[in-house]
Amino acid sequence: MKINIIGVPMFYGCDKSGVEKGPDVLRKNGLIDVFTKKHEVCDLGNVKVNKVSSEDKYKFNNKMKYLDEIININNELADKVNNSFNNGALPLIIGGDHALGMGSLAGCGKHFGQDLAVIWVDAHGDINTPETSHSGNIHGMPLAASMGIGYDSLTNIYYNGCKVNPKNVYIIGARDLDKGEVELIENKHLNVWTMNDIKEKGLEKCLEELISMLNSSNINNVHLSFDIDSIDPTFIPGTGTPVIDGLTMEGGKKIIKDLLNTNLIKSIDFVEFNPSLDKGDVTLNNCLSLLEEISNNL
DSSP, rough: OEEEEEEEEOOOOTTTTTGGHHHHHHHHHHHHHHHHHTSEEEEEOOOOOOOOOOTOOOOOOEEEEEEEEHHHHHHHHHHHHHHHTTOEEEEEEESGGGGGGGHHHHHHHHHHHOOOOEEESSSSSSOTTTOOOOOOOOGSSSHHHHOSSOOHHHHHHSHHHHHHSSSGGGEEOOOOOHHHHHHHHHHHHEEEEEHHHHHHHHHHHHHHHHHHHHHHHHHEEEEEEEGGGGTTTOOOOHHHHOOOSSSSSHHHHHHHHHTTTTTOOEEEEEOOOGGOOOOOOOOHHHHHHHHHHHHHHO
């Protein structure tokens, strides 16, 4: 398979520095080799990220930090993703924080139109809006913005309006949802499997339900957005917003394997590795192990 690797060294969405080092630390520790064993790989390098002073974080909007630069980064990313599809490659986007999900999905939406679903593997919903966000951190908003919910400045990245229909959104692994996010899940009837669901039903059953719904939808193109904080902090300490009682490494790998084996996954995000918060390279090594699982099942 042709794979285009795209780095997004950005921390502006989470406002916690260190995560911007993720793409290059993974490259230095064998990221490319993991994929060249089985695939034809083109490393497109990193999306340009301009330096913005922390004093200017609210310069463009008093409810969303670093708004202007996040929009610029996501527009460039969307273009790289769309061009990757046009060149017959699967884009693998390495973060950086999860605000990059807007650019990934915008690139997908431009290419696939309405024939698109997204599977969001994450401890969080990332479906806040500027009104429901307590922090103003845009990495808590990308999925809402991609569904056309929130401020125009985010919903209109790359092209105007909704990038993915809410009925084609699947969230798995969530265990830290804000009140506004719970309300949005109910209002939009989003497909969500929380960690409580996984504990009650078992991961196998939850994945069977998800894949069955996906097959019934007749959607042919799926974007997989994998946030490493979906995994328990025991295995992934090096991430900015860890939440206890997460997936095991085996669980994370099973999600990757089962979803990739549907042959519907056309693009992948891998986000929120913060080397500055790692403990003895535990997170680094587990990230490489998860990426190897991706490579083996593509």
